[in-house]
Amino acid sequence: MMRNLGPKVDYDRQYSDIELIKRFLRYLGPFKTLLMFIIIGIIASAVVTIFPPIMVQNAFDLLETEAGWLAVLPFAIGYVLLSLFLWVLQVVLGIMVTIVTQKVIKQIQIETYISLQEQDLMFFDKQATGQIMSRVTNDSQELSDMLNVVTQFFSNLLILVTVLGWMFIVNWRLTLVTLIMAPFVFLVALTFRRITRRTTGDWRAAIGAVNASFQESVSGISIAKAFGREEKSKEEFEVINNDTFKYAKKRAFAVMGVWPLMDGISTLGVFGITLYGSSLIFGDLATASTILLFLLLLNRFLYPLVRVASQFSTIQSGFAAMERIFSIVDAEIKITSPENPTIKKIEGHISFEKVHQEYEEGVPVLKDITLDIQSGESIAVVGHTGAGKSTIASLLMRFYDINKGSIKIDDVDIREYDLHNLRSQIGLVSQDVFLFSGTVLDNIRYGHPTASKEEVERVINIVAAQEFIDALPDGLDTELGERGKGLSAGQRQMISFARTLLANPKILILDEATAAVDAYTEWKIQEALDKLLADRTSIVIAHRLTTIKNSDRIIVMDQGKIVEEGNHEKLMKKKGLYSELYETYFKHQSAEWISEISEVFTD
Amino acid sequence: MSYKKWFIRHLMKEKKLFTILMTFLIIFIGTVSITPLFVGDIFEELVKQTGAVNSFLVSSGLSIIQLNAPAFQGIIATGILIGIAGIVRAGADFTQSYVNEVLAHKVTKNVTKDFYENMLEKSQEFHDRVRIGDIMSRATYDSRQMNIFISPGIKFLFEASFTLIFSVSLMIWISPKLTSLLLIALPFYVIAIRDYNKKLRPISRAQMEQNGLLNSRLQESLTGIRVIRNFVKEEDEIKEFDIETDKLRDINTQRGIIAAKYYAVAITVLIIALSFLWGSYEVTAGNLSIGELVTYVFLMMTLMMPTWQFGWTITQFQVGMAAAKRIFEMMEREEYVPEPASPVELKDVQGKIKFDNVSFSYTGESSKKNSLEKISLEVKGGSTVAIIGNPGSGKSTLMKLLMRLYDPTEGEIFIDGINIKDMCLSNLREHIGVIEQEIFLFSKTIRDNIAYGKPNATLEEIKKVAKLAQAHEFIEGFDKGYETVVGERGVTLSGGQKQRIAIARALLVDPSILILDDASSAIDAETERKIQTAIANVLKNRTTFIITHRLATIKNADVIMVLRNGHLMDFGVHEDLILTNVDYRRLFERFSELPPMKIKEEN
Missing domain, CATH: 1.10.287 (Helix Hairpins)
Incomplete structure (x- = not known):
């Protein structure tokens, strides 16, 4: 079958018609009884369809010979009853088809959705949301249209054959x-x-x-x-x-x-x-009544014929829709829990062993990273843009799998953990904040819906958000628009930060978590954090001097490699990349820079 | 004005199309109804002839053609009439269908245009509150539903009504007695249609709402996929989606069942059958000829289509009107920022700005908390004003008031002594430039983006401002330079790059007053220096309000406003504030306490 496929994506695959039909029949499996009734109904209505005209023809024949009304009566009544029977049949058929169709569509939609929820992040990186959306909504709609049409298609085809056969017999x-x-x-x-x-x-x-x-x-x-x-x-x-x-x-x-x-x-x-x-x-x-019969049958012949021709194209696009949906359901998921996953409470000892990562072939993002972070330790990762800092966070969360080497938490490879178990114990606050529509409270509680008011207040205080939340029209119950519309970037970051803290993860990754927050607020957050970070492992990716200096150890990265590590004083003395970075990256946050850059304004 | 009036007004605007539509509709229906008359005539002849032929054959066995030639000619003549009627009918049908479709698209086009323009004119407050998805679903889905109601809805409606009138009149003419059956059926018919209408209405609305809900849910869970992963909420999301799709399925199923049970069809079928029953009696009784009966039954059959059409039209009428209502409601919702009746023109702007006792609270929200409380301040023309304050202190809101994206709830704002309420919005905004906190670039080329406010700018002008904004260098670094497309379909720019393009965009317009909401944090000193330089370039020769974390910028401002929770705590120059304002002092203190700074000081 020729199919119009729309925009192609790399997980799209070709299915043969047989495959699609087989696959589709599986969805119909649970409705065997209903289906049988539907098939019987279709056949019955196709057969019965030709009888009312026959009744008319017979009655007409009798009328012509002036046989009297009593002779005509059985045919006339037959016509009435058959017509009514056909209508009832149509109603019952319509209801049964609707029920099956809606159930199947729902099943397909939810399966697509589940598959999307489990899909690798790489999948979402590669394509626009609108495209995926259209597969779940438009394509399933097209599929549902097709289902409605399929029954009509078969019933029309059957009617066509019956009518034609009858016509041949008559004349x-x-x-x-x-x-x-x-x-x-x-x-x-x-x-x-x-x-x-x-x-x-x-x-x-x-x-x-x-x-x-x-x-x-x-x-x-x-x-x-x-x-x-x-x-x-x-x-x-x-x-x-x-x-x-x-x-x-x-x-x-x-x-x-x-x-x-x-x-x-x-x-x-x-x-x-x-x-x-x-x-x-x-x-x-021929007799006049035969002609009458033919005229009556003509509608029942032409109409299905036209329908069959046009329904064929609906079925075709339904097949294409099916192919697009199944492509998503079947898209290969690489990152899954292993067969016998480790499920346990982690301590927070992280070790990277010769980790090598490239998203695109030949473009390594991390090269041979070996790093040991003790449980409870707080490390800062610094480096130029593109040095691979954020990749460390994504890999630890197992958003992507590494190409070579291994990442272990508490001496167990993260690939051996149950995926959910692993991720639920790691908190990531990223620079790119996504909030859901709902209230501020809903958002903060996202990872821990049962949190008490005290717990919520505690994290709000830590991220110094109390003041601005109080200023919102309905405080914590203020409704946010999509993606947290109505809040400033800084405010959104604070909420996202609180959200992660409330989930109380054992390992905390802060990827420029406070980049959009003003310096004063950030300093307040920093103070509150110190206590909080004491009993958990934390990895802080930051451009703010204060954040970095508070960490136990600084990791300096360059072009996917770790080039230096140690504390601020030690690294400054070394006069390596860190001191160079300090001069260019962080100095502008010191007072000295302020007077230096002020020259720009006074030209 | 109600949405119904609004809809009808849109429809009536296309008088010409409407007239053509009606003319051809009447021709179409006339020819449809007349055909059964011809068919009946032929049968009358045929029955007569078969009788004659039979007796003739028995008596003589001679050639029949000769004898019956005139009768056969009559049949041919009638046949040709049927043919002509058929061709006229097809032509009229095409014309009316086509014109109807064009009418529908024209109305949709006009509605979309109205809606679009209305959305552009809506206040910023409106856009802050309303979801983009909501607007879009009205612009796309609802306008499509309206379109479908108009075509084939209107055509169906008139076709059905006219067919009913024509056929029934003819039927009365043939046999008033038989037609009385119709009269008896009429109340049931009306009840059936009304009943259908009543049952369907709530379902239609529920279906539309559930569809919208499902779409926005889907969109959110796709865009927020990382957060979902992060908090291991996949199962909850699936559960919720499952519930929502279940709801939609139930609604759809109910709808399907109601549609299948549309029993007006059954009434029509029954009437046709009963007329046949009764009609055959009348024929045997000699009150009706066979030809008349045939005509009558054929006429009855033409009623099937209108019955079905009524059902369809009612369904789509509901959906279409609900859609019209949704579009109209959104257009009617809420005030515009009112334009003055006789505006004062603002020209040769000095840039002197005065806030006089300005208070503001977001309307339509439950609490009466003011976002800004009695702000009074005068700013000299050409000066740089830095605004600092905690998140939610009202910095951005104050600037939105200056641009008249909102009006203050209390107090006035003056530019060069003119109240901004007395100016045309376009006049006011043409003198104010803005660089937003979150830079929005259109998916167009960099050149188009920079030229956004001045579309006829030459490339030289664009390059000049790009250089001032320190953006020229990286733009030239792209393969396509200024013709590089940005956004979803093009290159992704970093925050700093976007910001510099926004600066260039503002510089090109060269406004007398500039608002710079700067939330970005610098990546490295080089970028920082560039951004600072760009900002410094922007400040020259205009009044600038700048919201920033950049201490150097703040320090060098002519006036600094310190906001806290909507109150203006303090304002003045750096040297004074550092001595008098605790909040302000703390901002800088922090840096002077930092070890590197101290070391330098000690040295």
Whole structure:
């Protein structure tokens, strides 16, 4: 089957149709009984469909011979009952199909979601959120459309066959006349499908552009306001918006053309049947009632035929959607818990042994790192941007697996730990803060939802956030927008810091945790932290002099290697990279720098 | 104005399209209803002829063609009429469908445009509170739903109504007696449709809301994946998603069941069957000819489509109107910052600024806490004002008031003695530049980003400001230089780089008043020096408010404002504040206490 695949990503894979069908049937497994009823229902309705017209035909025959109403009565009543029966059948079928479809879709959605939750971080690094989103929402919608259509497709196909068979039995000559239309119907349906697909593609792309432009304008609204760019933005948007309209018109031409054309063809059918039929009557090869029957059957023949043609394309795109969803479900997860995982309370003794890491082949980020951190020790990692400092944190959390060497906690390789057990005992406060929508309290409690008010207050005090939280309209219960909208960068960092502290991890990694906090507040945090860090292992990645100087040991990194280690005084004396770094990196936080740089302002 | 009025006004704007639509709709329905008449005529003839032929064949066995030629010609003539009616019908059908679709897209286009422009004009406060996802779902999903309601909704609605009127009138003409059946059925019919409507409404709304909820949940858990990993919350997230998808499934299933049980169809089927039953009696009783019965039954069948269409239209009407309501509500929500009736023009700005007793609290929030409390201050033109304070002290809020992103709840702000409320917003903002705390760059080229506030700037001008902002060097370092695309589809810039582009962007506009909200922390001394230099360049020849942690910048400001929890604690120059203000003193004290600093001092 030819499938329109949309944007390709590297975990996308090709499934054969058989594979997809087999895979899909697995989801239907739990609904065997319901499915059987559905199949019976489809067959029954297809067979029954031809009977009402037959009743009419018979009644008509009798009326013609003036046989009297009593003779006609059984057929007339039969018509009533059969019609009602068909309706009931449709209702029951509709309900059963809905139930199965919705359950299956839900199952597929949740499986996709679970797979996403377990997916390696590398997976998310590589692609835009919108793309993944669309697989969970749009593609599952397309799949659900397909499911609804599949039953109709089969029932239409069955109706088509039954009706056709019956027509042949009744009058093969007239059937052939009717059949002449079939290729035209099919041809028109196929041609229009192609045109529709192309124009729909253009139109969708144009809509995508409108949405993207809209989204960006709203995201950057404050800038637009600040620069008084509203008018210009409106003009730009108008152009894109008008484009969409243009494409929509083109598409409308194709989409709206198909039905009237079919209708025209069916009129020709009526025309043909009546004319040819009449001539047959004159040749005594048919009766008037046969013609009536054919006219009645014509609708039941043409309609399914057209539907079958158009439903085929829905099924096709449903298959493509299925392929895209299964690609996510099946995307290989590299980082998983081992078979017999170690689960235990860790002490916090960390050792890196000859750790080598590269995200992209040939571009090493860490080279041969060997590092031993005693439990309870506090170390600072310093180095130029890109020296590999943050990678140490990501690797310790096992967000990524290392290429060579090993990382051990309490002498057990982290790959042997249960993943959840490992991560729950390590806290990472990163520079890049993500808060969830919800209240401030919800966010602080994220890692420890059952924390008491006292515990929450304690961490708030440690990160010196009490003052600004009090200033919020509803204090701790203030609702935050998505990603903590409404708070400044510094405030968000403080909340994220509190969140991690509340989870009470044994190992704490601070990756520029207070970079956006003002110097005074940071100093207060630092003081409070000293006590807190006493009984846990901490790794601090920082550019602030004060933070670094408080640590037991400083690790100096350069281009993925550890080049020096020791305390501040020792390293300064060594006159190596650290003292050089100090001169360029940290000096600007000293008073001396302030007067030095002040020259810039006084030119 | 209600959302219904608003929607209808949008619809009525397209009078021409509407007229064409109606004209062709009536032609279409006329031809649809007339066809059964022709079919009936033919049957009348055929029945007569078969009778004649039979008796004739028995008596003579002679050629039939000759004898019945006139009758056959009559049939051919009627057949041709059917054909012509068919072609006219197809043509009219196409035209009306196409025009309807165009109408729908045109209305959607206009609504989207209105909505977009309205969103741009909304106050900053609005954008701070409302989720982007919420706006986007209205701009995309809801506008699409409205579109579907218009096409094919409107067409269906009129088609169904007109078909009903036409067919029923013809039926009355043929047999008033039989038509009385319809009359009896009518109340049930109306009840069925109303009942359907009533059941579906809450479900439609619930479905829309649940869909939106699910989408934002999904988005959040995808963007916040690192935090989820960090706190090992995967299972909780899955559980929650499971609950939400379950809810959606239940809603969808309910909806499917309601739709399947749409019993107006059953009523129509029953009426057709009963008319046939009764009609056949009338024929045997001699009150009705066979041809009339055929016409009548065929007419009844044309009622099937409207019944189905009514059901569909009602469903989509609900969804469409709910969508219109959502869009309209968001547009109507909340005030704009009011523009003065006769604005005073601000030109040749000196940059003298006066805050007079300014208080502010965010509206629509439960507590009455003021974010700013009675701030009074005068700033001379051309001076540099540094604002310092703890997070949440109101620094950024004060600046938002100056730009009139909000209006103060109390007090006034003057620029060069003119109350900013008396100026046009565009006039005010054209003189104020801003470099935000979180730099937002558009996914365009660097050149476009710098030229954002002055789109017709030459490359020379752009390069000049980029140099002043210390950005030229790294921009030239990219392969494509100024044509490098930034953001999701392009290169990722570091915080410092973004900031310098923002500085260039502000410099190009050359505002008389500049607000610099500087939350970034420097990476290394070289970058720091560059940023400081860029800032120093920016300060020249304008009034600048600067919120920063950079002590050198603070120290060199003409005036320093010390804010604390919304109060202006102190203001003055560095030399004075260091002696009088404890908070301020502490900021610098910290650094003078640091060992390296002490060592230098001791030396």
